[in-house]
Amino acid sequence: MSKMTFRMMQMGYLMAIFCLLHASQVFADEQAERQEKRLTIMKDKLELSDGQVNEIKAIMESARLEAEGDREKYRETRDPDAARKAREQRHHATEKKIKAVLNDKQKTEVDKMKDEFGPRKGRRSDMPGGNGGGARGGRRGMGR
Numbered sequence: 001m002s003k004m005t006f007r008m009m010q011m012g013y014l015m016a017i018f019c020l021l022h023a024s025q026v027f028a029d030e031q032a033e034r035q036e037k038r039l040t041i042m043k044d045k046l047e048l049s050d051g052q053v054n055e056i057k058a059i060m061e062s063a064r065l066e067a068e069g070d071r072e073k074y075r076e077t078r079d080p081d082a083a084r085k086a087r088e089q090r091h092h093a094t095e096k097k098i099k100a101v102l103n104d105k106q107k108t109e110v111d112k113m114k115d116e117f118g119p120r121k122g123r124r125s126d127m128p129g130g131n132g133g134g135a136r137g138g139r140r141g142m143g144r
Contacts, residue, residue, distance in 0.1 A: 031064060035057075035060050035061070035064060038060070039053065039056060039057055039060065042056065045109060045113065046102065046106045046109050046110065047106075048106070052101050052102070055101045056098055056101055059094060059097045059098055059101070060094070060098075063090060063093075063094040066090055067087070067090060070083065070086050070087065070090070071083075074086070098110075
C-alpha cells in the first residue's frame with residue numbers, strides 16, 4: 001500500500017470519527033433542550049419553587065445519563081424487549097422521584113396534565129396492525 005493511500009485512509013477514519021462525535025453532541029444538545037423545555041412547562045404550570053426546579057432538574061439529568069448508559073448497553077446486547085422494559089422502569093422511577101418533590105396540589109395538577117396529554121394521538125400503534133412508529137413509520141423512520 002502506498003503512503004498516499006495510507007494517508008487517505010487515515011483522513012477518512014478521522015473524518016468519520018469527527019462526524020460521529022459531532023452527531024453525538026448534536027443529539028446531546030437536543031436532549032438538553034427538550035429537558036429544559038419540559039422543566040419550563042412544569043415550572044409554569046405547577047408554580048414550582050426554585051428549590052423544586054433544582055431538585056427536578058437533577059432528577060431529570062440523572063435519568064438522562066442513565067438512559068445514555070442503557071442505550072449503549074442494549075445496543076451491544078441487541079435485546080429490544082429488555083431495553084423497552086428498562087426504559088419503562090426508568091420512566092416510572094423518575095416520575096416517582098419527581099412526585100416526591102411536589103406538594104399535593106402539584107401532584108394533582110401533574111395527574112391532570114398526564115390525562116390531558118395522555119397517550120400520544122395519531123400514532124400508528126393506535127391503529128389495528130400499527131407498528132408504533134408514529135408519522136415516520138417504523139423504528140427511527142426506517143420502516144419494518
